[in-house]
Amino acid sequence: MKKAENIIVGISIGDLNGIGSEVILKTFEDSRMLELCTPVIFANVKVLSFIKKTLALTAPLHGIDKLDQLVIGKINVLNVWREGVDLNFGTADENIGKYAIKSFVAATKALKENQVDVLVTAPINKYNIQSEEFKFPGHTDYLNQELEGNALMLMVQDNLRVGLLTDHIPVNEVAKHLTEKLIIQKIETVKKTLIQDFGINKPKIAVLALNPHAGDNGVIGKEDDEILRPTLKKMFEKGTLVFGPYAADGFFGSNQYEKYDAVIATYHDQGLIPFKTLSFGNGVNYTAGLNKIRTSPDHGTAYEIAGKGIADYNSFKEAVYTAIDIYNSRNEYLEISKNPLKTKEKQL
Template sequence: MSKAQKIVVGISIGDINGVGIEVILKTFEDKRMLDFCTPVLFGSSKTISIHKKILGVETNVQGIRSLDAIVHGKINLLNIWKEEASVQIGKATKQGGNYAFQSLDKAVKALQEDAIDVLVTAPINKETIQSEDFPFSGHTEFLESHLEGDSLMILMNDALRIGLITGHIPVAKVAETITPELIEKKVSILQQSLVRDFNINKPKIAILGLNPHSGDNGVIGKEEEEVIKPTIQKIKDDTGWMIFGPYAADGFFGSGTYKQFDGVLAMYHDQGLAPFKALSFGNGVNYTAGLNKIRTSPDHGTAFDIAGKGKANADSFKEALFTAIKVHQNRSEYKELTKNVLTAKS
């Protein structure tokens, strides 16, 4: 891959008191990573230097003043604040959240303007980042408000992709939020993503039930019989897609049935993420499907308890980086293959 062809990966540094900067620096300690992409960090040379000193790492970072000055073969850092931020490793502070937002905001604007090809986000603290500019429950909702399309959160590894019908909402609101229209929309996003982003021609998708034992034919809740099953049948009748379910979540994962499918849709956050992280914590990737731009992140949070101690594992961040690159390549190939598709004359 030539320098001109290298994918430019924008990286928001996350909460400056967490492990985000550590996993970024550890990822690029291996200079071979620069053979796959050109990274651009959105942050501050001073802040990065503080972390390097605390961690005792020597990863070289190239400061740039504008995105026009990106240097291939280097770890680029766009300085977006000049002051020396107060880094309080391992602590959740409002200032840490403020700088996390500044980094994310600048990175997303660069993504919108095609100054970067893809975005990889380091972890934020959802409480300290809250402000008038960020009244969102997470990255996914912020990205959906700034980019085109409808989002679908997918947690994934090589063997499993789990999307969420409902995302960051209270459990008490899950049942009332699940409607035929929402299920149809999320299935459509997952179907399109599996074809376009993961190069799966005829994906098989499983849908989980909402209630224990998938409702036991109405004995434990009516949602499966009244909403979920009819909607699955309608989707199959209308599209011919290979959609199956609803499956009882416990047996579905416990028996390994998930291995038979290219994608899974869970009804709510913990129904999907709890088994995923039990099966794959530290190696998974959070991918935001359905948008016109590509964003991934590691499957862990700020990990304040181990921040600054050199203990953070960079594997999930590396996987997020490689996933973003691969999805970009797959989308480019898909666009090329479909741009001149002949349509039958009426």
């Protein structure tokens, strides 16, 4: 297993007019970060140097043209493009979107080819990345195509973990997406990631109801009684510790979530509103269910403060920490799976 200090963290630059570059550079200004990992930022060293100077930041950058030129313990910047880029902080720009995707595609390729160990993505603007070459709503959908597995958005902050049955779809389409097959697949994905990525042997999972008051026995919708409840019961009887569906309105306010290793919401805002309220800007978006590790901060491009040097970098830093922790946990799990006798030796 690799030692932590040798973990290569690939970083896609995100929207250059947003706060992505700022939070990346601020994260690695602390030299102690380079004792944990070696970053490779997929961008252009001249562009990053300009941003660094503009924001009066001090992180020393090391430009490289190939990944085999990477230097352990340095902030490596792989030149994905050569030309200069016109920046206008706080502005949505279609041309800037093209560079965000160049960075992301190159970083994903390096991840697939094991040239980097984990991927941390800076925020993109979902509207200016669309093109004939890239027709995906965001990072996750592309990663789901390129990497093995079934992607699931899992928001993480310490022991609070919130997953989603459905993510970026309109609210009026959520109910028709809730099938037994989808529910089983998502819960099994969360169960597997809790075991191999977070070291929880017998995870307990709570599932939130779709309708207010879990449908009130069919008075406010039948999906919870007809789809969710019987599916959860079937999974529980087969050994998965899954509970619910719980009425979502009081679940977080009553601290009920603390009894479980993960909570699965039926749709995007049902899970992310309480998560972001509780995580205070330290949350991490982890793409569970894939054969590779990708994390990102829990915020967007934040155009309104871009270029002002005031962006909080804690969520991005936590995304790096989480990627490293999951990498080590997954490697340990794989090692134990290959040699279960080691586990017994530890217990004796």
